Amino acid sequence: MTVLEAIQKSADFLAKKGVESARLNAELLLAHQLKLPRMKLYLNFARTLTPPETDGLRELVKRRGLREPLQHITGATAFCGHEIAANRHALVPRPETELLAELGWQFLQGRPALPNHLASALDFGTGTGCLAIALAAKCPTAHVTALDISAEALVLARQNAVQNQVAERMEFLQGDGFAALAGNHGDSRGRSPHRFDLILSNPPYIATAEIATLEPEVRDFDPRAALDGGVDGLDFYRRLAAEAKAFLKPDGKIMVEFGDGQAAAIQTIFETEKWIVEVVREDYSQRARILVAKSSSSSSS
Template sequence: MALATAQLKQAGCDTARLDARLLLANACHVDASRIVAWPEDPVDSVKAAAFLEMIHRRALREPVSRILGQRDFWRHSFKITADTLDPRPDSETLVEWAIAQAGNFTRPDLVDFGTGTGCLLLSVLGDVADSFGLGVDISAGAVQCATGNAVALGLDQRSQFVVSDWDRDLDAAIKTGGFDIMLSNPPYIAHSEMAGLEPEVRDFDPFGALSDGADGLGAYRILAGVAARLVRPSGWVLFEIGRGQHEVVCSLLEQQGFESVQYRRDLGGIIRCVGGQKPRSSHFNVSFLPE
């Protein structure tokens, strides 16, 4: 344990001791608290070899969550894969806001664009009874991962995940039905900022889930129009955004006719989410989701 911690510190891992403890616990199939309580417990050769392999991967700056294949987020644990973004605690700000807004609707219908693991949508569905959700991603691998997470959480009867390039490939019935709440944590990192990211993010999250390859605002320019088409009257669109992007994204929503445009800060005080409400007078049809 001490040698592994030293190796991770030398590799630049800020949480070296915690990382080593979590990885050892996983290799030994025990709770991490046992590692602390009984550090003298022997480890057999098979488990030791598995642990050392994990330490090697972590020393290359692969995140612990990717080594373990899962990430705790909101109230659940989500499987993650190479096709999905590793969920961040900052994104819980968007979940909290969506849950609050969902309380204003009876049996609300939600859509999540760029769903990845499905963590945003499934976290909201898990807290809001009688809600239904559609998760959309351009990656078939991500859709497969999100579908598996829905099954594992017992939310597969209230969710559906489909492959689509934003709303381009959605069924006509889905587009006609619309949604009470639209969520998205799209790629918002400017290409010029990619080199400065921590290697855990830059080298292991899918590039397309991080950046649009340009100024980081391309997805919002598209999704503001998608929201204008798909959000029902009095419904809400809620975006996660990057640092310093709130003024531009607020303006994009206002240009599409959204009202009450506002933002939310994360626990670090950074403006992390922007949202707006569709006017009540807007025309839209009934839900496509099941009764």
């Protein structure tokens, strides 16, 4: 079988299994099997695959046909120009989340550089660490704390930070929300020693009953804890709005990603907790997806 025939056959199989962009998936799987950049396949259409290459491809295509995410099969994805390893223990980073990373690093880069005072950020629910790593990479003097309830996700996040050479400016904390920060006891009045310039989060935001209706790649392979936002999908925004101020510097900001159609409810949640909502940002498909807010006690914007 030639490269071109392998692509066509795999693409037909994947299309029948309901995989979106079947041809692209087939090309990426073959490129992964042959350890070639995808574009190189086009120069090798007539090359005949060896029997081990054919067997290897068949295995990969079979997995994809069972709707295992491409990124789990190839083991990685790209996020803000960084290679991020992906597996079953963390949500596969989504391209739209890059916008949250960008807003975050633009804010951190604008923080005044004071002696003995590094800008700091908290990534609440870090998963693969993609957001935290992008911040640390773009803000070379910042310190970034990556927090998650999943110990397995944190192992992956740390590996990704090491691979991307930012781990020495990062801290990885496991626990249920802000309780993860409680180990570093606050002062005598219970105030946290952790005060961040920026709290960033792409929390779980799918309503529990909706999870069953999602595409198999998400429903069956992203960790449930990365998806489930409670009965109405908004549990984590309530927690963030109620608890985050205690962990933010007075002029710090919170930036959260949310799902399509949740903007108004989330704005209300934050305003009810006396945050000043600065902006609700749309993604590249003109859907409102990110809220930026500051504490009402803050004096500057």
